[in-house]
Amino acid sequence: MNIGEVAKATGLPAKTIRYYEDIKLVRPARAGNGYRDYARDDVHRLAFIQRARGLGFTINECRQLLSLYDDESRSSADVKALAVEKLSEIDRKLDELNSLRATLKSLADHCHGDDRPECPIIEEFARGPAS
Amino acid sequence: MNIGEVAKATGLPAKTIRYYEDIKLVRPARAGNGYRDYARDDVHRLAFIQRARGLGFTINECRQLLSLYDDESRSSADVKALAVEKLSEIDRKLDELNSLRATLKSLADHCHGDDRPECPIIEEFARGPAS
DNA sequence: ATTTGACCTTCCTGTGACTGGAAGCCCGAT
DNA sequence: ATCGGGCTTCCAGTCACAGGAAGGTCAAAT
Numbered sequence: 001m002n003i004g005e006v007a008k009a010t011g012l013p014a015k016t017i018r019y020y021e022d023i024k025l026v027r028p029a030r031a032g033n034g035y036r037d038y039a040r041d042d043v044h045r046l047a048f049i050q051r052a053r054g055l056g057f058t059i060n061e062c063r064q065l066l067s068l069y070d071d072e073s074r075s076s077a078d079v080k081a082l083a084v085e086k087l088s089e090i091d092r093k094l095d096e097l098n099s100l101r102a103t104l105k106s107l108a109d110h111c112h113g114d115d116r117p118e119c120p121i122i123e124e125f126a127r128g129p130a131s
Numbered sequence: 132m133n134i135g136e137v138a139k140a141t142g143l144p145a146k147t148i149r150y151y152e153d154i155k156l157v158r159p160a161r162a163g164n165g166y167r168d169y170a171r172d173d174v175h176r177l178a179f180i181q182r183a184r185g186l187g188f189t190i191n192e193c194r195q196l197l198s199l200y201d202d203e204s205r206s207s208a209d210v211k212a213l214a215v216e217k218l219s220e221i222d223r224k225l226d227e228l229n230s231l232r233a234t235l236k237s238l239a240d241h242c243h244g245d246d247r248p249e250c251p252i253i254e255e256f257a258r259g260p261a262s
Numbered sequence: 263a264t265t266t267g268a269c270c271t272t273c274c275t276g277t278g279a280c281t282g283g284a285a286g287c288c289c290g291a292t
Numbered sequence: 293a294t295c296g297g298g299c300t301t302c303c304a305g306t307c308a309c310a311g312g313a314a315g316g317t318c319a320a321a322t
Binding site for chain 2: 086091113120
């Protein structure tokens with residue numbers, strides 16, 4: 001399978017697939033003409049990575065996940081631990097984003113949004129946090 | 132004011148403050164000994180940037196905000212537009228994170244998390260999205 | 263007067279996860 | 293034969309810094 005087909009099959013850009021080879025997440029064979037030649041296993045691996053990345057795992061976490069995946073004697077506890085950690089990370093981000101949203105919303109709500117130069121948003125930035 | 136004091140006053144690392152000078156967000160004077168010498172105005176600018184960054188504005192958006200801030204004849208509508216755009220961006224991120232959280236949570240909940248090698252998380256990754 | 267130690271300077275490199283582009287093979291069809 | 297598309301490598305850029313080396317400066321303690 002050529003890289004273009006793999007790109008279509010996985011939804012990953014070819015550039016990204018080459019990058020994943022660069023950092024040794026995948027090791028495709030080479031055809032006689034120098035083209036990368038992906039086996040079914042490579043494609044699975046790439047699809048695996050794509051889904052894990054989409055769930056917010058970093059490349060290094062994907063690497064861990066893959067080694068766990070490769071390891072027949074892994075325990076599901078290892079994998080779960082990673083997922084649980086990711087979950088609390090996501091919760092932290094959610095909190096941050098929510099409070100950020102609230103601040104920004106109240107700022108925007110109090111801004112009349114016309115041609116006058118007075119603007120509570122700018123003033124807030126200039127003045128400092130809720131004093 | 133030396134960079135260290137500014138760092139303390141604004142909460143920004145000195146490295147970051149120098150970086151902001153590099154990309155021309157601030158232009159502090161220099162003392163005779165070559166040290167950066169920050170005026171009150173520079174410190175305000177930096178604090179401004181810090182708060183805007185903390186609210187999720189990118190450096191370039193900060194630049195826009197600053198030019199708006201510098202511009203006596205700005206309209207508050209310009210600033211509000213930026214804030215409103217940021218808001219919907221945040222909402223998009225919140226949605227993404229929430230659905231990501233849900234997926235990961237259900238995966239983790241279905242994982243018994245013991246020593247057995249079977250693991251629904253790994254299987255999900257290997258199999259592909261909800262089939 | 264010297265020596266510490268903290269602070270400051272510049273410059274270079276690295277991060278994460280790609281993305282874009284240039285220069286140049288390769289392959290199938292016309 | 294040549295054309296378009298796909299493939300290759302390599303280099304550079306992105307964003308917003310962070311880390312560290314090599315060296316100048318300053319205030320205080322010895």
